[in-house]
Amino acid sequence: MTETADGFVVRPAGPADARSFLMLWRSVVGEGTFVRSDAVHGSVRTFRKRFRSSWTNEEANLVAVHGDRVIGHLSVSREEHPVTRHVASLGMAVAPEWRGRGVGSALMAEAMAWARAHGVEKLALSVYPDNQRALALYAKFGFVEEGRLTGHSRKSVGYRDEIVMGRWLIDPPT
Numbered sequence: 580m581t582e583t584a585d586g587f588v589v590r591p592a593g594p595a596d597a598r599s600f601l602m603l604w605r606s607v608v609g610e611g612t613f614v615r616s617d618a619v620h621g622s623v624r625t626f627r628k629r630f631r632s633s634w635t636n637e638e639a640n641l642v643a644v645h646g647d648r649v650i651g652h653l654s655v656s657r658e659e660h661p662v663t664r665h666v667a668s669l670g671m672a673v674a675p676e677w678r679g680r681g682v683g684s685a686l687m688a689e690a691m692a693w694a695r696a697h698g699v700e701k702l703a704l705s706v707y708p709d710n711q712r713a714l715a716l717y718a719k720f721g722f723v724e725e726g727r728l729t730g731h732s733r734k735s736v737g738y739r740d741e742i743v744m745g746r747w748l749i750d751p752p753t
């Protein structure tokens with residue numbers, strides 16, 4: 580856990596982060612644009628429980644905190660099917676006023692450290708095609724576009740395509 584020049588810290592989430600995390604997540608979902616979720620499910624209690632084990636062989640729940648406030652979050656978890664266990668999928672969000680200040684990059688660097696430490700061979704994610712900032716962040720970390728799923732999200736605003744991206748942590752199979 581290292582404090583950055585901007586005064587935020589990235590670390591595994593703990594139960595005490597649940598309330599602040601939920602405020603962050605509600606605000607990002609409320610924007611209605613960037614993430615799949617149209618509504619927030621789960622209570623402070625749900626996340627208190629989930630954040631009891633935030634760095635396991637199965638998953639990492641990471642937070643960026645400034646003081647006591649959760650300003651960013653990244654969740655990465657291994658696929659469940661036996662033949663896709665080498666892959667882990669991730670999702671992330673940063674508070675609006677903190678975007679473009681390196682929080683997402685710090686979270687992604689930590690997620691990659693988790694993946695490497697646990698023998699994950701590939702990271703996967705999906706992103707909406709107009710999410711320029713997210714696309715820039717993923718490209719910076721070596722993710723490449725692997726395809727486009729048409730109308731894959733049916734959000735309250737309508738159908739949206741998703742770009743699927745992958746980042747191999749070993750030499751990709753030929």
Ligand SMILES: CC(C)(COP(=O)(O)OP(=O)(O)OC[C@H]1O[C@@H](n2cnc3c(N)ncnc32)[C@H](O)[C@@H]1OP(=O)(O)O)[C@@H](O)C(=O)NCCC(=O)NCCS
Nearest residue numbers: 613671672673678679680681682683684706712713715716
């Ligand atoms: C996508 C998101 C997680 C990125 O986090 P962030 O803290 O803003 O990212 P960073 O500040 O680390 O920036 C990463 C790169 O994006 C680029 N970038 C920053 N702002 C940008 C913008 N407005 N447009 C295009 N690229 C931009 C920067 O060049 C930066 O690379 P650099 O460090 O080499 O300069 C964050 O913006 C966010 O939460 N957005 C809303 C929710 C979301 O989209 N979640 C992901 C869904 S797939």
